[in-house]
Amino acid sequence: MAIIVASCNKTKSTSKRIMKAGEWNVVELSVDGENQEELPHWTINECDIYSEACVGSWQNDEGGATDFVWQVTDKGGSFIISRQGPDEGLEHADEEMATQCFDFSGTYEIIENDRTMMKFTSTTTQGFSGQAAVITIEKV
Amino acid sequence: MVALASCKKDADLVEVPPPVGNEVEVITTMTLLFSDDAGINPDVTATFRDPDGDGGLDYDIFDTIRLMNNTTYNTSILLLNETVSPADTISNEVLDEDDEHFFCFTPSLANLFIVRTDSDGMYEVGLQSQWTTGNAENGTTQIVLKHQPGVKDGTCAPGETDIDVTFVTEVQ
Numbered sequence: 001m002a003i004i005v006a007s008c009n010k011t012k013s014t015s016k017r018i019m020k021a022g023e024w025n026v027v028e029l030s031v032d033g034e035n036q037e038e039l040p041h042w043t044i045n046e047c048d049i050y051s052e053a054c055v056g057s058w059q060n061d062e063g064g065a066t067d068f069v070w071q072v073t074d075k076g077g078s079f080i081i082s083r084q085g086p087d088e089g090l091e092h093a094d095e096e097m098a099t100q101c102f103d104f105s106g107t108y109e110i111i112e113n114d115r116t117m118m119k120f121t122s123t124t125t126q127g128f129s130g131q132a133a134v135i136t137i138e139k140v
Numbered sequence: 141m142v143a144l145a146s147c148k149k150d151a152d153l154v155e156v157p158p159p160v161g162n163e164v165e166v167i168t169t170m171t172l173l174f175s176d177d178a179g180i181n182p183d184v185t186a187t188f189r190d191p192d193g194d195g196g197l198d199y200d201i202f203d204t205i206r207l208m209n210n211t212t213y214n215t216s217i218l219l220l221n222e223t224v225s226p227a228d229t230i231s232n233e234v235l236d237e238d239d240e241h242f243f244c245f246t247p248s249l250a251n252l253f254i255v256r257t258d259s260d261g262m263y264e265v266g267l268q269s270q271w272t273t274g275n276a277e278n279g280t281t282q283i284v285l286k287h288q289p290g291v292k293d294g295t296c297a298p299g300e301t302d303i304d305v306t307f308v309t310e311v312q
């Protein structure tokens with residue numbers, strides 16, 4: 001008899017999916033249907049979701065970047081983004097990413113969850129409360 | 141063979157720290173301090189104040205700049221954040237980061253000439269300037285502070301606008 005139980009919850013499996021891809025292009029970053037002019041790229045490192053805050057990098061093509069903590073929760077149904085890092089003395093390109101990442105920080109509902117594409121939506125982001133923020137990411 | 145992985149719950153997840161915003165300087169108040177270079181005419185001050193910064197409540201002070209004709213004034217700009225107590229002197233921070241800041245002056249008056257008289261070592265800044273009036277006339281003067289970290293080039297084009305005020309201006 002062989003009984004093997006590997007993945008026992010969707011929070012963990014969704015988190016693994018995000019980590020495994022590692023590099024994601026944000027192909028939609030919109031508010032009430034209007035896309036942002038500058039779409040970032042995410043780099044996600046491996047982490048233990050039960051023992052550390054998982055950190056990603058929110059980057060643009062100009063070399064600007066900011067860190068954010070991310071977390072899958074609610075049995076794989078929600079995704080949290082929380083911009084981290086210094087709050088002043090930033091170079092222009094970093095400042096752009098810090099502002100964008102902060103504005104889109106919040107708790108999102110995961111509405112699509114595929115190995116190569118995920119889609120999140122929220123109406124409670126820091127910068128656009130009450131408006132529909134949508135993030136769609138595609139595996140690089 | 142029986143292998144069971146322990147099944148952790150969402151309650152076992154680490155707490156997510158709250159998001160950290162990129163601090164944006166609030167400027168509520170711009171005061172212009174004019175001093176006659178020849179020491180003849182009285183000093184002049186003109187203030188714009190929006191007590192809660194950009195948006196929200198309207199301004200509560202918006203002076204007209206009233207200067208004497210055919211006079212050269214040495215001019216300083218004082219910027220304050222009066223949403224905090226005591227007020228934060230933002231112009232000190234502009235001076236500390238003078239290589240990232242640039243004031244742009246646009247008078248509509250034909251005979252009012254404004255030149256910046258301070259420098260960050262490479263480019264002018266505009267916290268200090270010289271205003272030279274001609275004959276009596278009326279118009280406006282727009283003053284814009286640009287924040288240009290890493291992109292300052294001595295022009296008004298790059299960067300973000302920190303404050304933009306257009307004063308009614310009378311040369312008497």
